[in-house]
Amino acid sequence: MIIYLFLAADLPGAMKRIKTGMPHINKQIQIAVALVFTTSIALAQNIRNNPSSNHGNKFEQLGTLLPDANTYRTASGAPGHQYWQQRADYVIAAELDEKKLRLNGEEKITYYNNSPDVLTYLWLQLDENQHNPTNDANYFDGSQKHLPLTVGQLQGYDVKKNLEGYGVNIISVTDSSGKALPYTINLTMMRIDLPRALQPRQKFVFRIKWNYKLPERMKIGGRGGFERFDDNGQCVFTITQWYPRMCVYSDYQGWNHKQFTGRGEFALVFGNFEVSMKVPADHVVGATGVCTNLTEVLTAGQLDRWKRSLTSTTPVEIIDLDLAKEREQKPDSTHFKTWKFKAENVRDFAWGSSRKFVWDAMGVKIEGKQVMAMSFYPKESYGLYNKYSTKTVAHTLRVYSKHTIAYPYPTAISVEAANGMEYPMICFNYGRTDADGTYSSRTKYGMLTVIIHEVGHNFFPMIVNSDERQWSWMDEGLNTFVQFLTEQEFDNNYPSARGPAHKIVDYMRIPKSQLEPIMTNSENINNFGSNAYAKPATALNILRETIMGRELFDHAFKEYSRRWAFRHPSPADFFRTMEDASGVDLDWFWRGWFYDIEPVDISLDSAFVFTASSPEKVKVEYDTILAREPREAFKHISGIRNRQNGMHFLVDEDTLLRDFYYYYKPGRDTVADVVNRYENFSIPDQQEMKLYENLFYYELHFRNKGGLVMPIIIKWTFKDGSEEVEYINAYIWRKNENRVSKVFVKNKEVVAITLDPYKETADIDENNNTLSRLPEPSRFDLFKTKTMGRGQNNESNPMKKQLNEGKR
Ligand SMILES: [Zn+2]
Numbered sequence: 001m002i003i004y005l006f007l008a009a010d011l012p013g014a015m016k017r018i019k020t021g022m023p024h025i026n027k028q029i030q031i032a033v034a035l036v037f038t039t040s041i042a043l044a045q046n047i048r049n050n051p052s053s054n055h056g057n058k059f060e061q062l063g064t065l066l067p068d069a070n071t072y073r074t075a076s077g078a079p080g081h082q083y084w085q086q087r088a089d090y091v092i093a094a095e096l097d098e099k100k101l102r103l104n105g106e107e108k109i110t111y112y113n114n115s116p117d118v119l120t121y122l123w124l125q126l127d128e129n130q131h132n133p134t135n136d137a138n139y140f141d142g143s144q145k146h147l148p149l150t151v152g153q154l155q156g157y158d159v160k161k162n163l164e165g166y167g168v169n170i171i172s173v174t175d176s177s178g179k180a181l182p183y184t185i186n187l188t189m190m191r192i193d194l195p196r197a198l199q200p201r202q203k204f205v206f207r208i209k210w211n212y213k214l215p216e217r218m219k220i221g222g223r224g225g226f227e228r229f230d231d232n233g234q235c236v237f238t239i240t241q242w243y244p245r246m247c248v249y250s251d252y253q254g255w256n257h258k259q260f261t262g263r264g265e266f267a268l269v270f271g272n273f274e275v276s277m278k279v280p281a282d283h284v285v286g287a288t289g290v291c292t293n294l295t296e297v298l299t300a301g302q303l304d305r306w307k308r309s310l311t312s313t314t315p316v317e318i319i320d321l322d323l324a325k326e327r328e329q330k331p332d333s334t335h336f337k338t339w340k341f342k343a344e345n346v347r348d349f350a351w352g353s354s355r356k357f358v359w360d361a362m363g364v365k366i367e368g369k370q371v372m373a374m375s376f377y378p379k380e381s382y383g384l385y386n387k388y389s390t391k392t393v394a395h396t397l398r399v400y401s402k403h404t405i406a407y408p409y410p411t412a413i414s415v416e417a418a419n420g421m422e423y424p425m426i427c428f429n430y431g432r433t434d435a436d437g438t439y440s441s442r443t444k445y446g447m448l449t450v451i452i453h454e455v456g457h458n459f460f461p462m463i464v465n466s467d468e469r470q471w472s473w474m475d476e477g478l479n480t481f482v483q484f485l486t487e488q489e490f491d492n493n494y495p496s497a498r499g500p501a502h503k504i505v506d507y508m509r510i511p512k513s514q515l516e517p518i519m520t521n522s523e524n525i526n527n528f529g530s531n532a533y534a535k536p537a538t539a540l541n542i543l544r545e546t547i548m549g550r551e552l553f554d555h556a557f558k559e560y561s562r563r564w565a566f567r568h569p570s571p572a573d574f575f576r577t578m579e580d581a582s583g584v585d586l587d588w589f590w591r592g593w594f595y596d597i598e599p600v601d602i603s604l605d606s607a608f609v610f611t612a613s614s615p616e617k618v619k620v621e622y623d624t625i626l627a628r629e630p631r632e633a634f635k636h637i638s639g640i641r642n643r644q645n646g647m648h649f650l651v652d653e654d655t656l657l658r659d660f661y662y663y664y665k666p667g668r669d670t671v672a673d674v675v676n677r678y679e680n681f682s683i684p685d686q687q688e689m690k691l692y693e694n695l696f697y698y699e700l701h702f703r704n705k706g707g708l709v710m711p712i713i714i715k716w717t718f719k720d721g722s723e724e725v726e727y728i729n730a731y732i733w734r735k736n737e738n739r740v741s742k743v744f745v746k747n748k749e750v751v752a753i754t755l756d757p758y759k760e761t762a763d764i765d766e767n768n769n770t771l772s773r774l775p776e777p778s779r780f781d782l783f784k785t786k787t788m789g790r791g792q793n794n795e796s797n798p799m800k801k802q803l804n805e806g807k808r
Pocket of ligand 1: 457479
């Protein structure tokens with residue numbers, strides 16, 4: 001799923017001056033003396049854990065915070081030699097009743113007990129019971145009165161009435177011979193009691209018949225259901241979390257039957273699927289897996305175009321816009337067609353069906369293997385999806401395959417359905433043009449981002465099958481991180497909302513009482529987008545760019561993906577593998593970023609300079625050192641390195657992807673002047689000092705105000721205008737987590753010192769990072785939330801103006 005924060009805008013920064021500090025003589029230093037640039041900040045006490053000690057436990061190993069290793073999961077983070085997992089195969093026949101807006105289904109489940117345990121019952125998920133008026137998930141949530149009251153609000157309070165008729169009807173549960181099996185429904189979970197205990201290495205075959213009323217997603221919410229369009233009442237059906245599904249039974253938590261309330265997504269076991277869906281004859285179906293009867297459901301012309309698309313490197317429309325429009329206008333077909341699909345080794349199965357769908361496809365080579373990238377979309381999104389969707393699917397598969405494992409499935413589908421939700425090989429996204437065919441930058445990048453994100457979920461958690469209902473960060477955080485890499489490889493100027501460290505600063509700054517650790521259960525998170533998506537994604541980007549370096553990080557991240565592809569990893573397996581494969585001690589990092597809520601705020605409290613040269617007092621006035629020229633748009637470290645490394649960006653390789661927004665750059669504010677000064681004292685000394693007389697010694701004093709220990713990154717700006725950036729490992733804090741100092745030797749005079757110049761560490765207060773203050777780039781964008789899907793009319797759309805003026 002995606003929760004989306006978006007859009008950059010630069011605002012003028014506030015101009016700040018620093019005060020000149022008081023001279024300070026350090027008598028311990030024989031050679032000389034110094035003074036001082038100092039910030040005006042008082043050295044307030046900020047020792048959290050133990051005021052009498054400089055040690056907290058920030059560098060201690062995680063130890064008991066992690067579960068003990070065993071034969072199923074090793075201490076290195078890999079599956080152990082006795083690792084096991086369950087399997088479930090499904091044969092499902094479904095029928096979409098468009099007139100009654102119901103879904104009827106019948107399934108045969110073959111459940112394989114690969115565990116060493118004897119099972120006397122099985123647990124299944126009934127997610128559609130989220131909408132059952134007696135089991136309603138909304139009862140888990142508080143509510144309050146709104147004044148003034150509207151009819152809509154009054155209606156909204158009457159949840160039981162609104163949900164009348166919804167929820168799963170279980171018609172029968174039988175064994176393979178047709179004999180009824182006893183079952184018990186507990187809200188969104190169903191327990192089936194086995195006639196005989198299921199022994200290790202045995203399988204059990206049973207059948208379930210069920211049906212349910214399809215929810216109108218846009219009105220009552222939910223993962224699946226239908227959207228009805230205003231112009232002619234036609235619908236797009238998205239059939240998801242729709243059949244009784246086996247819960248995960250695992251070595252580390254037994255049955256996971258944590259109730260579904262709509263947020264914590266799901267965890268399921270791998271298996272093979274054969275699914276047939278009977279739908280109106282003028283519908284098109286897109287689904288997990290491969291369609292096995294295209295010759296029965298397509299015309300000869302459509303089948304020809306499908307065959308052409310297999311080797312085409314640009315999308316081919318198998319169902320084109322004219323046909324989709326024609327089907328909407330004609331009377332609905334009263335005949336039916338049955339589409340048949342097969343999918344192997346997947347954790348779930350989903351599908352979409354509509355007579356509104358355009359369908360395009362093209363082949364993409366992933367490490368020598370052919371994969372079909374495809375899109376299904378209504379006419380309302382044609383202007384965006386036809387140009388971008390399938391090519392973005394292909395791009396996503398290529399970049400994710402590079403960073404994880406080669407995409408193993410035969411298809412990957414993007415469906416435009418005014419939302420953002422993922423399933424194996426198929427996902428549902430948003431992005432519609434205005435009626436005149438134009439769109440805003442926000443809609444365009446929102447669409448690209450949601451497609452990359454949801455297609456990316458194929459890897460996390462559809463292949464690397466973590467438990468979403470327990471740990472949202474394990475799929476959303478890891479996925480949002482690789483999404484960022486994929487965006488940056490799309491276009492070096494891609495306005496990524498999540499990933500760069502400086503984008504998380506506003507969240508890290510909020511009061512501690514409102515913050516939760518990343519290691520918080522999915523259902524209990526308040527700031528879901530920031531906590532489960534942005535913060536873990538940022539942390540991983542910091543690991544890659546700042547702590548570990550790309551080479552060590554990429555190897556370890558790939559190793560985690562390889563070890564846990566088609567398996568069920570836990571948080572400890574991730575933490576351990578990243579260390580095990582890289583040789584970097586990261587316990588302090590997991591502790592600070594994943595188990596704690598402290599922010600980064602490293603303060604440069606004072607800087608002393610001393611020299612071995614003459615006592616002449618030098619006084620330098622400098623006022624425009626860092627403001628010599630208009631400041632360029634801020635560029636994050638990943639973007640800079642990608643460009644330096646000569647990365648090829650998709651928009652350069654495929655210039656068809658360039659549009660109005662590629663060329664359009666909003667105006668940037670320039671920086672006003674910055675005033676500062678420093679004084680340099682020095683005293684004469686012994687002869688041997690001559691050796692050092694042309695050198696400058698800078699003693700810098702740092703304070704950890706935020707609490708979260710991080711590397712110290714220093715940019716030195718020299719008098720001759722040149723610059724140097726130095727990285728000091730976070731270990732500098734290991735003996736004193738609150739204050740450290742360090743002397744640096746330079747052969748040139750320094751006129752300015754700036755901490756974290758590329759904003760890599762998510763430092764929440766930049767006012768104490770520098771001697772020359774620069775205005776901060778605006779973070780206006782961070783807390784603008786975007787409503788997904790429809791209704792983009794209220795945003796600025798300069799493309800429309802361009803269109804009206806007849807340009808481009
Ligand atoms: Zn997601």
